[in-house]
Amino acid sequence: MSNTSTPLRRFWAEFRENRIAVVALVVVVVLILLAVFASLVSPQNPYDLANLSLMDSRRPPGFVGTGGYTHILGTDPQGRDLLSAILYGLRISIQIGLAAGFVSLTIGTTLGILAAYVGGRVEALIMRLVDLQLSFPAILLALVIVALLGQGKAQLIGALVAAQYAYFARTAYGAAKAERGKDYIEAALATPLSARLVVWRHMLPNCTPPLIVVATVQIANSISLEATLSFLGLGLPVTEPSLGMLISNGFPYMMSGRYWISVYPGVALIILIFAINIVGDQVRDQFNPRLRK
Amino acid sequence: MTEPVLSVKNLSTHFFTRGGVVKAVDGVSFDLARGEIMGLVGESGSGKTVTGFSLIGLLDAPGRIVEGSVKLNGTELTTLSERAMRTRRGSEISMIFQDPIATLNPMLTIGQQMRLAIDAHERLSPQAAEARSAELLTQVGIPSAKARLRAYPHEFSGGMRQRVAIAIALLHRPAVIVADEPTTALDVSIQAQILFQMRDLARETGTAMIWISHDLAVVSSLASKLAVMYAGRIVEQGPTATLLRDPRHPYTAGLIASLPAMAKPGTPLTQIPGSTPSLLSLPPGCPFAPRCDRADDICKTAPEMTMQANRGWRCFHPVGQDAGVSA
Numbered sequence: 001m002s003n004t005s006t007p008l009r010r011f012w013a014e015f016r017e018n019r020i021a022v023v024a025l026v027v028v029v030v031l032i033l034l035a036v037f038a039s040l041v042s043p044q045n046p047y048d049l050a051n052l053s054l055m056d057s058r059r060p061p062g063f064v065g066t067g068g069y070t071h072i073l074g075t076d077p078q079g080r081d082l083l084s085a086i087l088y089g090l091r092i093s094i095q096i097g098l099a100a101g102f103v104s105l106t107i108g109t110t111l112g113i114l115a116a117y118v119g120g121r122v123e124a125l126i127m128r129l130v131d132l133q134l135s136f137p138a139i140l141l142a143l144v145i146v147a148l149l150g151q152g153k154a155q156l157i158g159a160l161v162a163a164q165y166a167y168f169a170r171t172a173y174g175a176a177k178a179e180r181g182k183d184y185i186e187a188a189l190a191t192p193l194s195a196r197l198v199v200w201r202h203m204l205p206n207c208t209p210p211l212i213v214v215a216t217v218q219i220a221n222s223i224s225l226e227a228t229l230s231f232l233g234l235g236l237p238v239t240e241p242s243l244g245m246l247i248s249n250g251f252p253y254m255m256s257g258r259y260w261i262s263v264y265p266g267v268a269l270i271i272l273i274f275a276i277n278i279v280g281d282q283v284r285d286q287f288n289p290r291l292r293k
Numbered sequence: 294m295t296e297p298v299l300s301v302k303n304l305s306t307h308f309f310t311r312g313g314v315v316k317a318v319d320g321v322s323f324d325l326a327r328g329e330i331m332g333l334v335g336e337s338g339s340g341k342t343v344t345g346f347s348l349i350g351l352l353d354a355p356g357r358i359v360e361g362s363v364k365l366n367g368t369e370l371t372t373l374s375e376r377a378m379r380t381r382r383g384s385e386i387s388m389i390f391q392d393p394i395a396t397l398n399p400m401l402t403i404g405q406q407m408r409l410a411i412d413a414h415e416r417l418s419p420q421a422a423e424a425r426s427a428e429l430l431t432q433v434g435i436p437s438a439k440a441r442l443r444a445y446p447h448e449f450s451g452g453m454r455q456r457v458a459i460a461i462a463l464l465h466r467p468a469v470i471v472a473d474e475p476t477t478a479l480d481v482s483i484q485a486q487i488l489f490q491m492r493d494l495a496r497e498t499g500t501a502m503i504w505i506s507h508d509l510a511v512v513s514s515l516a517s518k519l520a521v522m523y524a525g526r527i528v529e530q531g532p533t534a535t536l537l538r539d540p541r542h543p544y545t546a547g548l549i550a551s552l553p554a555m556a557k558p559g560t561p562l563t564q565i566p567g568s569t570p571s572l573l574s575l576p577p578g579c580p581f582a583p584r585c586d587r588a589d590d591i592c593k594t595a596p597e598m599t600m601q602a603n604r605g606w607r608c609f610h611p612v613g614q615d616a617g618v619s620a
Binding site: 187201 | 351380383395405412
């Protein structure tokens, strides 16, 4: 507990005390591993149309299809094994969530710190732009951008980044602005050390805690935003369904008793987002000294 | 008498605010010899910190040095470009701030921060930099310095952090250190330790120091000479012992009389009546006149510095010289 060797080790020691958060972290890691190794774990490659048989479509969980194996979670309207589709969909969702999260983290942090460091007109321009953007709902913005750019992974990530970088910019700006006024930054700037070095070694490390918190929340957000866009039919191509699209595919059959097509991908999505959020909450609590016991 | 390392002549720093011009520093002059420690004493708002910032060129807008000269080893600092000033800051003249919590980066180890401070001015191998850092930490009284280089600031107490700040200020053996109330945030015993170490360091390294403080008792145990500031001006300066024994300016006399050590137990402490005037609306003449029981009509004009041997004062009615003709 009182292990003071490195900040990281102390952080982990404290994290370990919250059992639920540890379970959530394990869930996140397992889901990521499942997604990464989806092609090895899943019984079928759901993106290979030659593998699919329409004879198998919309079959309930436990059905043994033409492939000769049990569809544990049933099949979707295209005859895909739902478990495989969920694992592959998970992979797309996590990929897009992480990619969008990191790109917006990078862009947003750069803008925010730039604004706080340079000040003056640059600061006013960047931050007003961010404010302006935050006044639009993220989903609306993403919809417009996907509509403009068309469908595809890169376009989708672009739309998510455009909708989310502003949160990072705000957070980075606030943290950097607070650090900027402190004596050690002033002192470092008073020496011949380059401004770049001062920002990298002094400012950025001190802005990371709030950024990590926002990053975990925003990764979960971009996953659900992606699912929303896919559900609305603006996500990825139909041949490579993400979780949102699987839910959407099953939606018309909900009322006819074929619940599993929508429900299981939905459950997977909920578990993923829930677990990420619990981990994020714990990280936030640990970084916020006011919430400490 | 050797050439002074730092020579300040008629330094005036004004702040151009919306409410008017604030003459925070108004015609301050002093010399500092190698290894000499000068105490700069005064109440809050008397201009001591602004004097320190002016010397090291760290004034923020709307403050500006309007006249006067600051010569460090013969180089005029007030006219240097910001770039040229930066190469001197930290290497030839450095500063220690009041708050030891804010002066260290919480995310870097002490060793990393000292390394950055070294890198700012010279190229050293990692081993040499570490050796230099450890040596300085030892000098300021931090035990097992090598191991402590790997510690983070939060693992240090306030006194230790201030020692680290002092060690960083000493890294390049500057000619002058401006210390702005560096021991105010510390408890008395730590304060005393640091004071003694600073006195030894000044003697050993030849670094001259300006020790800014509101606490006459602290400064008098450390500094060989004193400058007392009031409303942006030095009202009295001279060797510490002389000033304490035989003050000339009524303000200095009042400060000495109000030291708790001077009071008889059980009697109220002596005070100087009133408070520092607003620098925006200074009365013409002697700024201390409204609080001075010796003031009369002549005090409506500003007194010049009366120099006598190695001391000086700005007063028409100096204490202990009532006839005005002695010595």
